[in-house]
Amino acid sequence: MTTSENTARYEAMPNDLEPYWMPFSSNRQFKSSPRMLVGAEGMHYTTTDGRKILDGTAGLWCVNAGHGRTEITEAVSAQIGRLDYAPGFQMGHPAAFEFAARLCAMAPGNLDHAFFTNSGSESADTALKIALAYHHVRGEASRTRLIGRAKGYHGVGFGGISVGGMPNNRKFFGSLLAGSDHMPHTHNLEHNAFTRGQPEWGADLADELENIVALHDASTIAAVIVEPMAGSAGVILPPKGYLKRLREICTKHGILLIFDEVITGFGRMGSSFASERFGVVPDMMTLAKGLTNGSIPMGAVLASDTIYDTFMQGPENAIELFHGYTYSGHPVACAAGHATLDIYQKDGLFERAAELEPYWIDAAFSLSDVANVIDVRAMGMVAAIELEPLAGKPTARAFDAFLKCYERGVMVRTTGDIIAVSPPLIIEKNQIDQIFDTIGTALKEAA
Numbered sequence: 001m002t003t004s005e006n007t008a009r010y011e012a013m014p015n016d017l018e019p020y021w022m023p024f025s026s027n028r029q030f031k032s033s034p035r036m037l038v039g040a041e042g043m044h045y046t047t048t049d050g051r052k053i054l055d056g057t058a059g060l061w062c063v064n065a066g067h068g069r070t071e072i073t074e075a076v077s078a079q080i081g082r083l084d085y086a087p088g089f090q091m092g093h094p095a096a097f098e099f100a101a102r103l104c105a106m107a108p109g110n111l112d113h114a115f116f117t118n119s120g121s122e123s124a125d126t127a128l129k130i131a132l133a134y135h136h137v138r139g140e141a142s143r144t145r146l147i148g149r150a151k152g153y154h155g156v157g158f159g160g161i162s163v164g165g166m167p168n169n170r171k172f173f174g175s176l177l178a179g180s181d182h183m184p185h186t187h188n189l190e191h192n193a194f195t196r197g198q199p200e201w202g203a204d205l206a207d208e209l210e211n212i213v214a215l216h217d218a219s220t221i222a223a224v225i226v227e228p229m230a231g232s233a234g235v236i237l238p239p240k241g242y243l244k245r246l247r248e249i250c251t252k253h254g255i256l257l258i259f260d261e262v263i264t265g266f267g268r269m270g271s272s273f274a275s276e277r278f279g280v281v282p283d284m285m286t287l288a289k290g291l292t293n294g295s296i297p298m299g300a301v302l303a304s305d306t307i308y309d310t311f312m313q314g315p316e317n318a319i320e321l322f323h324g325y326t327y328s329g330h331p332v333a334c335a336a337g338h339a340t341l342d343i344y345q346k347d348g349l350f351e352r353a354a355e356l357e358p359y360w361i362d363a364a365f366s367l368s369d370v371a372n373v374i375d376v377r378a379m380g381m382v383a384a385i386e387l388e389p390l391a392g393k394p395t396a397r398a399f400d401a402f403l404k405c406y407e408r409g410v411m412v413r414t415t416g417d418i419i420a421v422s423p424p425l426i427i428e429k430n431q432i433d434q435i436f437d438t439i440g441t442a443l444k445e446a447a
């Protein structure tokens with residue numbers, strides 16, 4: 001193969017788009033007018049036709065330190081040369097242990113043990129399995145129910161969609177895990193529309209967990225899993241006091257509380273983790289995305305001392321947890337993770353997100369009066385613009401805005417009729433303006 005053929009494979013528009021079945025995409029719409037990315041640096045993507053696109057979404061909420069970080073490239077390249085792969089079962093390599101130690105040192109409370117996965121979906125399923133096994137090991141095997149929340153997103157594994165609350169992610173896939181149940185979501189425009197940061201209304205919704213416990217009995221419930229801030233459903237911020245109340249109810253009934261921090265971890269909320277920002281410590285935390293700046297697939301579950309210690313019993317040469325992946329703690333992913341944490345620290349990116357937050361919120365709220373905007377939500381370095389759906393055509397208005405923003409050089413995400421933005425934390429103020437000006441223009445043009 002010549003060098004030019006090689007370059008073409010990575011940089012030219014392919015002749016045939018049919019063989020690739022794209023994930024979570026309108027395949028036919030995309031293939032009729034492809035949006036193809038070939039490069040990325042800092043805050044921008046480059047397309048096949050040489051256009052620069054401002055990344056308003058940090059890829060898919062993951063490139064928190066911006067694109068093309070040479071520190072990560074070099075760390076990955078050095079590690080792949082040094083140790084390309086190492087078995088993770090009954091064997092180890094230093095970078096995984098060091099990376100676990102760094103994550104646990106960053107995490108709040110006694111989340112002192114890290115189990116590695118390759119994605120957020122695997123992290124969610126891993127945390128749910130650890131919860132079930134934990135109760136089993138401690139002699140309460142009757143605790144088999146897993147409780148999620150309406151509008152929740154915990155990836156696409158069977159565990160994650162069972163506790164998840166996005167109807168389209170569930171309804172095609174059979175009866176799912178027996179025994180899962182859901183708390184109500186906290187999205188409420190009547191009470192909370194156009195609230196800056198956390199809404200005042202809605203903490204009482206946490207008490208619905210008491211009703212679920214009353215219905216099933218605590219002795220049947222293993223864990224509750226929630227996103228501290230619901231990302232995929234369209235940036236639903238926790239009402240003030242809500243997470244604290246969930247924590248109290250879980251503790252009271254011996255139910256494990258899992259925070260899915262796949263999106264909210266690593267600076268998105270202006271803190272290391274949402275747990276820190278909201279002052280509530282879960283028993284387990286799921287991570288992915290920003291863990292490696294999106295560069296190499298990797299996820300993690302952080303578990304409390306209590307959970308880990310419960311498993312560390314019995315004969316010393318027994319396997320304590322029958323779970324793991326070929327690529328758990330992959331050496332190259334760990335190298336990417338180390339370099340990513342170095343950047344977050346060196347560049348003070350979590351602090352930077354916190355500093356930019358007031359400017360970010362003002363910029364998002366500048367769209368409040370635009371026609372068809374029915375809510376604006378913003379906190380940390382994340383925002384949502386909710387739109388009045390077009391009559392008879394749900395999702396069409398937001399998707400049209402997405403396409404118009406892309407034509408104008410800004411990448412945003414949509415879910416339903418909500419536009420979500422969550423840029424890399426290296427963003428500059430003029431780029432914040434560009435994002436919201438472009439969304440405003442796209443909406444005005446469509447109106």
Ligand code: PXG
Nearest residue numbers: 060119120121153154155232260262263413
């Ligand atoms: N938990 C949460 C809270 C997530 O947001 C996952 C688990 C699953 O992660 P993986 O790595 O298996 O995809 C996610 C993923 C969007 C969007 O724009 C959100 C996600 C992924 C892709 C798009 O809403 N979240």
